[in-house]
Amino acid sequence: MSKDQKETRILVTYQSQTGNTRKVAEAIYEVLPEPKEIRPLKEAQSLEEYSLIFLGFPVHGSGPNPKATSYLENNTKDKQIALFITHAAPEDAPEMPESVQKFCDAAGEADILDVFHCQGQLSSIVKTVMRFAPDPQVREWAKMDNSKGQPDASRLEKAASFAKRVMEKQNTPVLSNGE
Ligand SMILES: Cc1cc2nc3c(=O)[nH]c(=O)nc-3n(C[C@H](O)[C@H](O)[C@H](O)COP(=O)(O)O)c2cc1C
DSSP: OOTTSOOOOEEEEEOOSSSHHHHHHHHHHHHSOSSEEEEEGGGOOOOTTOSEEEEEEEOSSSSOOHHHHHHHHHHOTTOEEEEEEEESSOTTOTTHHHHHHHHHHHTTTSEEEEEEEEEOOOOHHHHHHHHTOSSHHHHHHHHHOOOTTOSOHHHHHHHHHHHHHHHHHHTOOOOOOOO
């Protein structure tokens, strides 16, 4: 690296209640070049020292939960970020673009390099609660759920490819995994 090239310091940070978004975060982290760090969102108080941040969240109620919204609104201004999102609905569900857009809107003052989203298994506790929800639509969603086992290996591979694409946009080399 030449003297005038600034080193890209990368952070992967995520919110994850049941581990799906954390798995995606780890798949992303694995292919990123040093210097890099990975930590849960609650341990990433400030993004100031990082030049590129991968931020991951689960969809809660068709978008970011209040903590995610406030974090994105208050911490990402003028930062280069890449978003990754997990949700129980299939990737091609008609409501997904709108749900994903809500995360982008919350990070409206950031430079969003790319967004990745994939299915993540709905926890059995949440599914049970949904089965007894007053809203028939929610009960229907619980019945239709096909997210078991997600994110699977192919989705984690796609997450790694997403990270590589983001790094290419950054013009920073990625670690080779022999592909
Ligand atoms: C309170 C709550 C609300 C949720 N709302 C949605 C939703 O609106 N749409 C959806 O596709 N998945 C929804 N999910 C499922 C999660 O987004 C999905 O299981 C995600 O992968 C969980 O990520 P995590 O394991 O990192 O917490 C919801 C889950 C919870 C707990």
